Amino acid sequence: MASAQTPEEQRAADGGDAPPALTRLEIQRYSRQLVLPELGPGGQRRLSACSVLVVGCGGLGCPLAQYLAAAGVGRLGLVDHDVVELSNLHRQVLHRESRLATSKARSAAAALQELNSTVQCVPYEVHLSPSNALPLVRAYDLVADCSDNVPTRYLVNDACVLAGKPLVSASALRLEGQLAVYHFQGGPCYRCLFPKPPPPETVTNCADGGVLGVVPGIMGSLQALEVLKMASGIGTGLSRAMLLFDALEGRFRRIQLRSRDPACAVCGDHPSVTDLQDYERFCGSSATDKCRMLQLLSSEERISVEEYKKVLDSQDQHVLVDVRPSVEVEICCLPHSLNVPLSKLEGKDEECWKTLRQRICNVKQRTDDNMAFPVYVVCKLGNDSQKAVRVLQGWSHDGLGLISVKDIKGGLMAWASNIDPEFPQY
The missing domain is CATH 3.40.50.720 (NAD(P)-binding Rossmann-like Domain)
Structure with missing residues (x-):
């Protein structure tokens, strides 16, 4: 031609x-x-x-x-x-x-x-x-x-x-x-x-x-x-x-x-x-320069921001892991979250894994429930959080007992849109 x-x-x-x-x-x-x-x-x-x-x-x-x-x-x-x-x-x-x-x-x-x-x-x-x-x-x-x-x-x-x-x-x-x-x-x-x-x-x-x-x-x-x-x-x-x-x-x-x-x-x-x-x-993706939405997990492995709000309101014990880069956490975050960047999870950063394990142990001690302990993962849009769930599902839970890991659909931007309009969007 x-x-x-x-x-x-x-x-x-x-x-x-x-x-x-x-x-x-x-x-x-x-x-x-x-x-x-x-x-x-x-x-x-x-x-x-x-x-x-x-x-x-x-x-x-x-x-x-x-x-x-x-x-x-x-x-x-x-x-x-x-x-x-x-x-x-x-x-x-x-x-x-x-x-x-x-x-x-x-x-x-x-x-x-x-x-x-x-x-x-x-x-x-x-x-x-x-x-x-x-x-x-x-x-x-x-x-x-x-x-x-x-x-x-x-x-x-x-x-x-x-x-x-x-x-x-x-x-x-x-x-x-x-x-x-x-x-x-x-x-x-x-x-x-x-x-x-x-x-x-x-x-x-x-x-x-x-x-x-x-x-x-x-x-x-x-x-x-x-x-x-x-x-x-x-x-x-x-x-x-x-x-x-x-x-x-x-x-x-x-x-x-x-x-x-x-x-x-x-x-x-x-x-x-x-x-x-x-x-x-x-x-395999949409023709847009806006934030894309991936679908890597099944519906059973995810919860909505409305469902997570109910978890907070009920004061159920859990750990929220924010897997965004630290610079994005400086912009805005939920105050009770633990920042463990996805890159460090995927890179098997020993200090981050140790910090996460310690947070789960500390919170889990406050519960007498024999059910799987809930760990929720959040990011900006619900894309990296799905990747993090996959990483955490392959994590050895030795000494922690049963752990349930789910991501929050739509991430913090869905939280800002549907739960807290004062939460910054970026």
Whole structure:
């Protein structure tokens, strides 16, 4: 399968006319980049004739779209079905407090129109899906994937390959980021590098793992740089490379990628993927950058926050283990909980296991009940707590007698939503 063409190559192949000459106001607006020999008036005209589909108006999409609009890209399609929330504002720089609960696509379009009214901004308040992705992708010259979730990454990649469009993709998490250009000038597509998705329980997004707001800002700006280079005809140095960013060390690293894989399922010589699929089923996870919910335990191994509240109200003796990292416990916690991070449980940290055993022994001494002693496990969302239950079920209970271990469904965020509205949500 042939690689995607540049916007200029596509227009030449279609017999399109040359873009019109720049106006006096365009020359004034873009003067600082027009004088660049690499760009010049010809590159600026190509930018104004180019259209870019931005998938996701969040931490990556906001700086990307802002710089594309500022540089004079002619048409921007803004895809996002979500609304602006308070927790978005530390990194999603196009949105404002005044637009909370507003569609992100419309919020971004409004901000971009204020920045550059000559750019056509088209908001799509839709969830990108196998039914609508191809028509959207085909309507634009270039695609920028700012979704930062695995099912959408595969969906956008496959749609770009099937539509013959180049894809600029970035991601950001915690203090790290990465950037690559796919399906362009003989380079690989995303599936060439990752033919199979990772197990869903191993995937972390910024809602789970956190992110420093400036990191997606940096990666979105670099993403915009590659889009502008490709759209203006300068080209890209990342069609067969991946750029990795370490914010803590202030370091960039470039990894060379192989060429297109002839055996790739979507862009290979004999593709098996010729239509868009059910990508949530393929990846085993939902297409969202919000907190995901895993289902690792049976219903008998879990209790609801309402049921746990009854345990507290009845003053039944038990131990509550909070398996979040200590930094999250500093944000908020239930005062009677014992913090034993999941990483230390899984790593068989001797001190943590000793502390847990001692707490259970101390509380258990207050009971005369011969029933299994209850140990409840909690985390932010009820995902890590399920993993911890599995670890504790394999724990040797020597000297403790019978132990019953259950996790609390929905975790502390469910506690805040359903039990205590004053409990902080983060």
